[in-house]
Amino acid sequence: MEPISKRRKPLLIEPHSPDYVSIKKTPGLVANDLSGLSPPGEVSPKPLTSSFSSTKPSGLPSSFASIRQLSVSCFRTMTPTPQKFPDEAGRLTTVTSSGEIKILVIKLNEQPWRLGRNNQADLTIDKPTVSNWHCKVYAIECDTGERLVCLEDVSTNGIRHNGKLIRKKAVILNEGDHINIADQEFLYSHSAPPGRWQGQNASPKQGLPRFRPITLGKYCVTERVLGSGFFSIVHLAINTQTCAQLACKIVKRPLTTKRSYKEATKFQRVMQQEVELNASLEHPNINKIVALKQDSANIYLFLELVTGGDLFGYVTRNKHLQQDEAKFIFYQLALGLQYMHDVKKISHRDIKPENILLAHHGPEPRVLIADFGAARLADKAFCSMQGTMSYAAPEVLTVYTRQEGYDGKKADLWSLGVCLFMMLCGFHPFDKGELESRETERRKMCEVLHYHVEREEVQFVKSVLKSSCKDEALGYLSSDYAEVRDVLKRLLEEKPFQRISAQAVLAHPWIENSKTALEEKYQERVLGQTRRKKE
Template sequence: MPSLSCSPTITSKTRLSVSGNHPSAHLSSFCAKFITSTNTGHSEVLLLSTDKPLTIGRGPTCSYVITEPVVSGLHCKLYAVTSSNGGVIVSCQDLSTNGIVLNGHRIRKASVILMDGDILQIPSSQKFECVLLEREPKFRIHPFDPTPTKTGSPLKTKDIGRYALTSHCLGSGSFATVHLAMDSTANRQVACKCIKRKGNDKIDKVKKEVDILAHLVHPNINAVCASISDESFLYIFLELCTGGDLFSYITSKPQSQLCEGEAKYIMYQLLKGLKYLHDRMISHRGDSPQPENILLYFPGPYPRIQIADFGLARPRGYQETFNVCGTVSYLPPEGILALDNREMGYISMPADCWSSGVIMGIHPFDYAKSPDESQQYSYEASAEPYDEKRPQDGSGRSDALVKQRIIHGSLHFPRQPWDSVPHARDLCSDLLVYEPDDRITVQGALKSLWFTGELPDLETVYRARIGFV
C-alpha cells in the first residue's frame, strides 16, 4: 500500500457561486455542470471537477447554499472520480433527512450515479440538470440492439423483472459488461453484470458466483441483489459502488501515495472481508484481491471498500486446486510453479493472503530491472503471460522476470516509507512468506502490531462509518 508515513489531510469546503456564461476554455478542467433555476427565476450553473466535490445545503459553508427550511444543513454531495476504464463517474450522495429525487425516484441515505440529462431535485425545492462535459469511453453494449456506438446516443432501457436496465456501461470485460440499473421496487440504483449465454456449461460455471455471493452478508463484500436469466443473457444485479476502484483512487493521489492512516484503514477492511470469506471456507484466489477489483462504496477519503468480482471464487478453499487462475503479478510462488507445471496444485486461501501482501507492498516484485538480473535466477519462468480474463500489462518477458523474483523471494522495500513504519513492513513481509504453510493467515494478520496498536480507534471509525464489526 502506498506511502504510509504522512498524516491524514482533508480538503476544506469552499463556496462556489457560478452563474451566467462561461467561455468554453474555462470548462476544460471540469467534467460536469449542474444547471438550476432559483425561485426568482435566475439561472445558475455549478461546475464539478475531479479535484473537489461540491456540497449543496442550507449551511453557509456549502458550495451552493439554499436557504429554504426543507433543505438540510448538508443535503447532498456531488463527486466526480476517475474510473479504471478511463472515464469519469459523476455521483451524488444523499446526506439529508428527507432524501433527494432522481428522475422522479426518491432516494434516501444512498449514493447514485448521474448520467447526462438526469434531473436531480431537492424535494419541494430546486432542480438541477446534470450535463456531462466529458463523455464516457465507447463500449460494446451487448444487451441492447442495435448497439449504441455514437457519442451522444440516447440512453436506452430494458425491463428485466423489477429492474430497469440502462445502456449506461460502468465497465467492460472479455465476457461480460456491467451496466447501471434501477430497482423500481426499492427505488435504488444497482449494478448489473450482463453475461452473454454461449452454452449451458459456461452459464453453470458463472452461476457459482451468484450462489456464493447470494449467501454472503458483509459490509466489505459486494453483494448480489438478484439474478435473472433469459435465452440470451445472465443478469446479475449487484450492490452499487459509486466511488470507482481502489487502483484509480490510489493513482489519483499525488505521487500515487496514501497516508499511513488511510492505508491502514483500507487494509483493515480488506482483511476483515477476506476473514469473513475464509471463515466460511471460501477463497478468492489470486485474481480478486487486487486494486482493480476492490471498489469504493462512496467517493471521498477513508473510503469503505468492497471486494468484488467473484468469478474466480472457490468454495472449499482449504482444498488443493489444479486450476491456476489470476494475474501473474498477484500469484504466490506456489501459483507460479503450478502455472508453469499444470500437474502441480496449490491451496487457495494462502494465495489470498499473498495477494493482500502484494497490494500492501505496491507490487514489491515489479520494479526496474537491474543489469543482468535475469541471469541471477536459476528458475526459468515461462515468458508467455497468462490471464484467463484480461491481457497482461507489459510483455511476456517482464512477466517472466516477475515470476523469477516471486519464486526467489526478491522482495523490494524502499527505505522510504518503509523504514518509518516497521510494523507495516513486518506485516507485509509476513503476508509474502514463500512457504504457504508458514504464511500468515488473515486472522493472524488482523492481530499484527500494525493494527493492534490502534485497534480501538480503528474499530470506532469502522463502526461509525460502516456500522459493523
C-alpha cells in the first residue's frame, strides 16, 4: 500500500440544502441518457453494458427511483464548466444511509481517492464486508489526450462492476458504469473533454475515419482510445462472454494495389512474425497477445489491459525514483529479458520507458515489456538500424559503417541500462540539454553513419559514441549508489562482447544482496496479481 495522503472530502449535498432541493426538482430530466448530459463541447464514452436495475437503494431521496436518476440530476445541477475544473476526468455519485448525496470528483495529477472501512479513507464505508482499504479511484491521461478513470480493487471481497465481481485488478470506468461496494451503490459520470481522436470531427493522423465500435467474434472494440503509435491505435475492448476489459491494438493494412502489393506482403509477414513471437512468450513481465483478429482494412491485436500508464510517464511525474523502487522495477525487467534471451532466443530491439507498461497505479508496480513490432529471433547477427535512436547501443548506431552485424540481445541490455539511469536520475544519460542543431554537423554525421539523423538526435548520437560521456553521466550518482553505478557501467559498456548479460545482471551484488526481499515482493505484487487475473 502506497503512503496515505491527506484525507479529502467528497462534494457533500445534505438534505434540505438549496442544491439538494434543486436536484430533487429535476428527476424528470432522466429520460435522456447520461451520455447526452456532458457539458457543452464534450463527448462522453457511451455505456458498455445494458441498463441497470432501478431498485431504490436505502437513503435515496423520494423523488428518484434509482441512483441513475439521482446521478443525472446531480450532473445537470452540479457539474461546473470545463474551465472551472480543467483537470477533471469523471465523477462517482452515491447516497449514504442518512440521505446525503456524495460526489467524488476525480482529477488528473491528484492522489487516488481511497474508499474503505478505515476512518482515514476519503470515503468511509462502514460495512463488515468492506476491507480497511477497499479500492482506489484515479485518473490517467493517454498520449492522445484522452482521460481515463480507473477503479482498482485492493480488497478481500472485491467489487461489483456492472454486476460482475472484480477482485485485485483494475478496470477503466465508462459513462453509466454501476459500482457496488457491499451494498453501497455508485454511478459513474464521465466529465472530461474528449481526447484528440475522440471529438465529433476527430480523425487519426493516419487518415482513418472516426472509429465506430466493432464486434469481432467474442470481442467488442469500443471507440475509447487508450494510446497511439506511429503505425497503430490502441482501443479499449470488451470480452462479451466474460465482460473482461482488454487493450486492442489496431494496425491499418497498407493498400493492396499492384504498386503496393510487395509492401502489403512484407507488412503481412512482419505482422505475422510479431504475433507468433509474442504469442510464444509466457512470462508475468511480458504483455502477451491474447487474440488476433483481422478484416480487409485492419489487423486487431488483443492484449492484457494495464491501467498504470508507462514507465516514462511514471518517472516524469515522480521526477526520479528511489533506489529500492528502481531496483524492483529493474529486477522485473531483467527477469523478462533473461526469459526472452535465454529461453526463447528473442531480442526485443526497442526497449525504452515508453514500451514498459505499469499494471497498476502506485509505487513498486508490476511492469510489463510491450510492443514487439521490432522483435526478432536472435539466432544471427542483425544488420539494420532498429528501435529508437536515443536508446540504441553504439553498435546499432554504427551498423552501416562496418561489414559485421550486432547481437540484438546485447543491444537490449544497453537499452535497459539507459532505462535504469533514467529511473534513478530522472533524465537521459546522454542528453545534457545541449542538443546541437548545426546543419553542417548533422550532415557530416549522416555521411559517416550512412543513414538519416534528425537535428534533435545529433547530441544523442555524439554522446553515445563518446565514451567519456558515460563516465560523466555516472558521476551524477553519489557514493551511496556504488553498486548500481557498477551495474550501469557494465550495461553501458561500448564493446558489446564485454557488456553484461541479463543472467549476469541478476547475479550482480546489487541484486543478489536484496534477493530475498525482491523475491518476496515479486511473489506478492507480480505473481499474486497474475494468479488473480487468471481466476
